[in-house]
Amino acid sequence: MKPSLAGGRSDVRLYDTLDSTNDEARRLSEGGETGPLWVRSLEQTKGRGRRGRTWLGEPGNLFTTGLFTLTCGPAEAANLSFVAALAVAEAIDPHVAEGAVSLKWPNDVLIAGKKTSGILLESWQGPTGFHLAVGIGVNVRTRPDGIDQPITCVADHVGAGQPPVSAEILFETLKDRFHDWFDLWTQKGFAPIAEAWLARATGVGQPIIVRLPYETLEGRFYGLAPNGALQLEQANGAILDVTAGDVFFG
Template sequence: MTQSAPRIERLAEIDSTNEEAKRRLGAGAETPFWISATAQTAGRGRRGRPWQSSGGNLFLSGAYRFSSDPGELAQLSFVTALAAYDAFAAHVLPGAVSLKWPNDLLLDGAKAGGILLESGTDAVGRWLVVGIGLNIADAPDNTPYPALALADRLAPGLNRPHPDDVARDLAAAFESWLGVWRREGFTAIRKAWLSRASGLGEPIVVKGGAEDLYGVFEDLDAGGALCLRQPDGALMRVAAGDVFFPGRK
């Protein structure tokens, strides 16, 4: 799946590509546009968590404007995940890449990237910033889960790609999957995401709420919430949280 992508401006160092994208939106920049950085000094992930920004990795943000409501825009987290999957899958053995709800990229079951979407409104209308961080050269230490980099799992005969090349592939894939979303809606995106999902049909733990939730990852609902089959047989829909796989090392 290939498609031309908007130009990507590469910066040497920035506090956060998401923050820079929002500043440019506030200054009236035309969309879409993409920004990448060699280094970030204040990168962050979901829930304000710091994102370690090692050299040789990818820090990328795209800015778009939509007329969709915020609930619909949240579906673009899955669009972004599919694009990140495509960008990594070209460099590793088949089956090595998978997706973890709600917005993580896995490499042989270990985290290799994350996604942060931010949206808002201004005088022009509703905007969305799509932020992606991918481990290409190395993975962070001291994480609550295993982490790997693309360099750790390259397919035989392939060299580690430059972040610029991965950025171009990812932005082009995002445009293609965005087109699918616009033409066919979330149903097609949901189906594609589930076919790449890690842990589907397995016992999981969802952390981050008032208490841990246990059950089997059964499905995604029509809005992207995780459908968790609980031990008592009840089906719970989970809108946010961090998924862990208790049966895996």
């Protein structure tokens, strides 16, 4: 059994500044906290993304981590990256043009094809069970410079006459939508999550390049495997499941 978040009930810890919301979630768990709980900071000094990449924590943007204690293992818990992506997308939707928000495997949220959010899952075994930190960063008011991919922020896409968007507004919607998708995952498994994610995904059916640490793969983005792996259709028609890598569209 997975825990339920029915009703959206979870604690929120708000900080002015943290090194990393994921690190704070881990510290809380080591102190006996089991969650569900959200850690949020107005500023983050040592945020990180996948593979140790830096995630700049400028004030005005959203930095948050959900802490959960699960009875499933790491492989199944990885589904929550897709749950988080759907929640982020739906939090941004009301503030930008219809259809502007899309998802990119494995953990990016895009606006008009440019990255505005990343998700980092980290897990560990503690005295009270298997703990998972779902770290989420969203460029709300500003976007960093010097990044090697197209980057944007939500504020750049808010229409004329609409009220300015804030990290607080996005967080409240994100939290509620995460809880809704989490409960669906609890009740129905990964299949409806994968279906919803693919409906918003960039590049399905298109040629892609997947860069791994020691090789580069090319093929067509076929879909998602039951475990969330990217399914790459190769030139010979074989389907290869890719569990990690950087995706580029050819």
